Amino acid sequence: MGGTAYLFAAFSITWAIIFFYTFSISRRQKSLEIQIDKIREILEKSLRP
Amino acid sequence: MTRKPNFLATFKLITFFMMFIALGAIFFYAPVEKTMGIVQKIFYIHVPSAFFAFFAFFITFVASILYLFKKEHKWDVIAFCAAEIGLTFCTIVLITGPIWAKPIWNVWWTWDPRLTTTLILWFTYVVYLMLRGVVRENQRSNFSAVFGIIGFANVPITFFAIRMWRTIHPVVITAKGLNISVPMKHTLLLTFIAFGLLFSSLLISRIRLEKMRVNTGEIKALIEDKIHFG
Amino acid sequence: MSFIQKLRAIVWKDLTSELRTKEMILSMCIFSFLVLIIFNFAFALGLKTLQGVIPGILWVAFIFSGLMGLSRSFGAERDRGTLPGLLLCPVSPWGIYLAKMIGVFIFTAIMEIFTLSIFTILYNVNLLPFLFPLGLIIFLGTLGFSTIGTIFSAMSATTKARDVILSILVFPIAVPMIIASVQATGMILAGKPLQDILSWLKILVAFDLVFLLLAYLTFGFIMEE
Numbered sequence: 001m002g003g004t005a006y007l008f009a010a011f012s013i014t015w016a017i018i019f020f021y022t023f024s025i026s027r028r029q030k031s032l033e034i035q036i037d038k039i040r041e042i043l044e045k046s047l048r049p
Numbered sequence: 050m051t052r053k054p055n056f057l058a059t060f061k062l063i064t065f066f067m068m069f070i071a072l073g074a075i076f077f078y079a080p081v082e083k084t085m086g087i088v089q090k091i092f093y094i095h096v097p098s099a100f101f102a103f104f105a106f107f108i109t110f111v112a113s114i115l116y117l118f119k120k121e122h123k124w125d126v127i128a129f130c131a132a133e134i135g136l137t138f139c140t141i142v143l144i145t146g147p148i149w150a151k152p153i154w155n156v157w158w159t160w161d162p163r164l165t166t167t168l169i170l171w172f173t174y175v176v177y178l179m180l181r182g183v184v185r186e187n188q189r190s191n192f193s194a195v196f197g198i199i200g201f202a203n204v205p206i207t208f209f210a211i212r213m214w215r216t217i218h219p220v221v222i223t224a225k226g227l228n229i230s231v232p233m234k235h236t237l238l239l240t241f242i243a244f245g246l247l248f249s250s251l252l253i254s255r256i257r258l259e260k261m262r263v264n265t266g267e268i269k270a271l272i273e274d275k276i277h278f279g
Numbered sequence: 280m281s282f283i284q285k286l287r288a289i290v291w292k293d294l295t296s297e298l299r300t301k302e303m304i305l306s307m308c309i310f311s312f313l314v315l316i317i318f319n320f321a322f323a324l325g326l327k328t329l330q331g332v333i334p335g336i337l338w339v340a341f342i343f344s345g346l347m348g349l350s351r352s353f354g355a356e357r358d359r360g361t362l363p364g365l366l367l368c369p370v371s372p373w374g375i376y377l378a379k380m381i382g383v384f385i386f387t388a389i390m391e392i393f394t395l396s397i398f399t400i401l402y403n404v405n406l407l408p409f410l411f412p413l414g415l416i417i418f419l420g421t422l423g424f425s426t427i428g429t430i431f432s433a434m435s436a437t438t439k440a441r442d443v444i445l446s447i448l449v450f451p452i453a454v455p456m457i458i459a460s461v462q463a464t465g466m467i468l469a470g471k472p473l474q475d476i477l478s479w480l481k482i483l484v485a486f487d488l489v490f491l492l493l494a495y496l497t498f499g500f501i502m503e504e
Contacts, residue, residue: 003086003087003088003152004087004088006088006091006148006149006151006152007088007090007091009148010091010094010144010145010148011091011094013141013144013145013148014094014098014141014144014145017137017140017141017144018137018141018247021134021137021251022251022254025251025254025255025258026254028258029254029257029258029261032258032262032265035265035269036261036265039265039268039272043272046275046276117497117500169451169454172450173451173452176447176448176451179444179447180434180444180448183438183439183440184434184437184438185437188501188503191500191501191503192434192501194497194500195430195434195497195501196434196448198493198497199427199430199452199490199493199497200451200452202490202493203451203452203454203455206455206482206485206486206489207454207455209455209482210454210455210458210459210482211454211455211458213458213462213478213479214458214462
C-alpha cells in the first residue's frame with residue numbers, strides 16, 4: 001500500500017535525523033575528551049622537574 | 050563533576066526507554082484512523098516536533114534577553130544550543146509534514162499559515178546559526194542575541210500576516226480535520242512526553258558539549274601562551 | 280546640541296556625502312529600472328493578466344534595490360573607517376540608529392518615486408487617482424524595511440560577505456511586511472476603498488512599531504565593541 005511507504009519514509013527520516021544529531025554530539029564530545037587528555041599530559045610533563 | 054554525567058546518563062536511558070514505549074503505542078495501541086489510514090500515524094511525530102521546535106526558539110528568545118541583561122556567557126550558550134536543537138526538530142516537522150500531506154491531499158506543500166510560519170522559523174534558525182558563524186567573536190553573542198529576539202518577535206506577526214493572506218487566496222485544503230479518539234490522545238501524550246525528554250536530553254548534552262568546548266579552548270590558549278612565552 | 284539637532288547633523292552628513300557622487304542613488308534607480316524591465320520579460324503575460332503580479336513586481340524592485348542602499352548605510356562607514364568616529368559622537372546609540380534609519384528611508388523613498396514614475400510608463404498604469412492610499416502603504420512598508428534593515432546593516436557591516444549576510448538577515452524578518460505591502464498595493468490598484476485594506480495597514484503599523492521598539496531596546500548592544 002502506498003500509504004505505508006510514506007509512513008516508513010517519515011519515521012526513518014525522523015529517526016535518521018535524531019540519530020545523526022545525537023551521534024554528532026557524542027563524536028564531538030569524544031574528540032574533546034581526547035584533547036583534554038592531551039592537555040593533562042602536557043601539564044604533567046611541564047610540572048615534572 | 051562526577052555526579053552530573055551520571056544524571057545525564059540515566060536521563061538519556063529514560064529518554065530512550067520512553068521513545069521505545071511511544072513507538073510501541075503508536076503502532077500497537079493507537080487505532081488506525083478511518084479517513085486517513087495508516088499514514089496518519091506520522092501525526093504523532095509531526096505535532097510534538099512542531100511544539101518543541103517553537104519551544105526551542107522561545108528558549109533562544111528568553112536566553113537572548115537574559116544574555117543582553119546579565120552579560121553572563123551561559124545564557125549565550127543556552128540560546129545557541131537551543132537554536133541548534135530547534136533547527137533539528139524544525140527540519141523534522143518540515144519533512145514529515147509534506148510526507149504526510151502528499152498521500153492524503155495529493156499535494157506536497159500548502160501555504161497553510163502554520164506550515165509556512167514554520168518554514169520561516171526554519172530560515173530564521175538557519176540565519177541565526179549562520180550569523181554566529183560569520184561575526185567576530187567579540188560581537189557574536191551580542192548580535193545573535195539581538196537577532197534571536199527580533200526573529201522570535203517576528204513569528205506571531207508573520208503568522209497573522211500569512212493567515213490574513215490565506216483568507217484572500219483560499220487553498221483547496223482547509224482544516225486538518227482529524228478525529229481524535231481517546232486512545233489516540235493517550236498516544237499523543239506519550240509521544241509528547243517522549244519528545245520532551247528527547248529535547249531536554251539533547252539540549253543538556255549539547256550545552257555540556259559547548260561549555261566543554263569553550264573551556265577547553267580557553268585552557269589550550271593559556272597553555273600555548275605559557276609554552277611560548279614561559 | 281539637542282537630540283533633534285544631533286539627528287539632523289548625522290542625516291545631513293549622509294545626504295551631503297551621497298550628493299557629492301550620487302553613486303549609490305544612481306545605482307539603486309538603475310537597478311530598480313532593470314528589475315521592472317526584467318520582470319516584464321519573466322512573466323511575458325498580456326496586460327490584463329499582468330494585473331495580478333504588478334504589486335509584486337513593484338515591491339520586488341523596491342526591496343532588492345533598497346538592499347543596496349541599506350548595505351551602504353553602515354557599510355560605507357566601515358569601509359571609510361568613519362565608524363569609530365561615528366561612535367565617538369555624543370549621541371546615544373538610539374540617535375545613531377534613528378539618523379541612519381532616516382537616511383536609508385530618504386534614499387529608498389527617492390528610488391521608489393523614480394521607480395513609480397518608470398512603472399507608470401512601462402506598465403501603462405495611471406497611479407494618480409491612488410496617490411494617497413498608495414503613498415501611505417509605501418510609506419509604512421518602506422518604514423518597516425528601513426527599521427529592520429538598519430539594524431541588520433549595522434550587524435553585517437563588519438562581516439566579510441556583507442551583502443549576502445544582509446540579505447539573508449532581512450528576508451525572513453521582512454516577510455510580514457512584504458505580504459502586507461504587496462496585498463495592500465494590489466487592492467489599492469484594483470480600486471478597493473481604504474476600509475478594505477485596513478487590516479493590512481494594521482499589520483504594517485504593528486510591524487513598524489514592534490521593530491522600532493526592539494531597535495530602541497537593542498541597538499546599543501550592536502554598537503558595543
